[in-house]
Amino acid sequence: MRFLVGASFSRTREYAALPGLALAPSKPMSTWQIVRADERIELTGELRLLDAPRIWRRLGEAAARPGEQLDLDLHDAQLIDGAIMALLVDLRASLIAQGTRSAILGAPERIQSLVHLYRGDQPPAAAGPPPAQTPPALARFGDAVARALRHARAIVVFAGQLAGALVADVRHINWREVPTLIARAGTDGIPVVLLLDFLVGFVMAYQSTRQLQIYGVSLYVADIVGLSVTRELSPLVTAIIVAGRSGAAYAAELGTMCVSEEVDALRTMGFSPIAYLVAPRTIALAVVTPVLTLLGDVVGVGGGLVVGMTSLGITPHAYINELRTLLELSDVWTGLVKSATFGVAIALIGCRQGLATRGAARAVGRSTTATVVSCLFAIVILDTVWTVIFRGLEL
């Protein structure tokens, strides 16, 4: 066969013989034989990788019941390639491990060099360290909890470093990047936030219609949707979208910068990665997330209005009047406060995961996945904390 890149192709048949070569891929077929004779396994002919499955099987059969001594006799071997030599060396090692004396004998000069190269003429190497065992389930659970706690602590420390940079290193924050980051996280995210928040308001209202109709209080759909969307659903849904888009993007971006030593280069040039990379991203998400949440509030309430008009026969005027009666400004701003903290948490987690990336491309993927999971976890925890605080403050 002739491997060809480009124009025409023809078979090439004539080759120069290679002195001492145990590899001759130009031979059409190989013939070989493995015979057990008392304390010897005799290998005859040309033994190559292509025949390895059959050779391996035959060697296994020939080495059954090895006794006190079983040598591998290569006296009549004409050609042995590296893979087969590796199998012979392995077989000899396993025989010796079983307590059988074994040696590779009688190799012709050109094959002897291969025996030597593969250390078939030396005592077998000691077995390497066994692969790490999977720890028991309880140990894995404990390890996961400890890892989560370490991770949470690292995020808190990271937040402290960021606060320090915002106070002490404010001149070195990369302010020029903030508008770009806001545009990327905000403007580009608007369509998906609007669509999802609208659908959440729509579904919320739709789920309520039957119960409200039974009790004859259809107009309360505005209250249900208004309160749930502004206080909970819009901040949560928006934060989840921001985590999936921007949090993961920050982890991947900073992770790639770490892997390609760009972050190290920044450090060597005297930049603080916290001030230069993390602070602009945190500021951007702290601004963008509440704005997106506010837009989500409007379209979410709009989703409820659509259901009210189409399924409950409520007029827009009545719906809005009901909203104005029930909704207070605090319902909206508490949602926005939550939302701002979600944004800060997402940026911190994404950037921290990115800057902690070590290794190669795979590590970047792992950081991205870890960011999304950690962000979702953090969003729910923060939401719970804020809900308890606002209830305590009667807001």
Place this chain on the structure above:
Amino acid sequence: MIVSACDLTIGWSRDAILLEHASFVIERGEVFGLLGRSAAGKSTLMRVMIGLEQPIAGHVAIHIDPPADVPAGRPLFGVMFQQGALFGSMTIGENVALPLTRWSKLPPPAIRAIARAKLRLVGLEAAENELPSALSGGMRKRAALARALALEPSLVFLDEPSSGLDPITSAELDRLIHTLARALGLTVVLVTHELGSIDSIVDHCIVLDSESRSIIAEGTPRQLHSDRNPHVQHFFARVPENV
């Protein structure tokens, strides 16, 4: 001969030619060096030779006649990429075993035995269960070399094996390549601009030149040291041409 290139023109496009009308032959069993300064087209020429890129004109042929029962598509040569290109999600042993799991019907213990033996050849037996990220640059290169040898090729392409290594590690790797090439009867195509590698292991070489987009010299390293072409002289003297 095992490789022949005939009237070869390569480059990024017809407007960005790296090498024009190049013809050369690589003989069996030799270590063949593709030399030249950075951006001379050495790695691109190698990529064309291994079929990863198409030439703009001409052709390269690899003359290997495998046994009749070799399955279609089985690689006829081994390749070691500049950065090793080991799969980060696999251990070193799994990386080396990968071609065997694809192209041989051996049971897993036999494949592991072969992979371990290949790692022993390159002195990495103890790293069998390590991930590539846990190894140094030199160790990753050696592991990549073991993987390139997994299918018992008679021809291997090595793209700048010494790049990024310290001189001692680089010399060790050169010695390893030389030992394996001689012991296994390999033909080695070596892309390099390291003079140490050229002098210590290369049998025959060609020098590419980005300015003239051609092969400006061919011969043994000893012959090239005394070549009269000023570009070749500058290359071997390690002297910038505009100084």
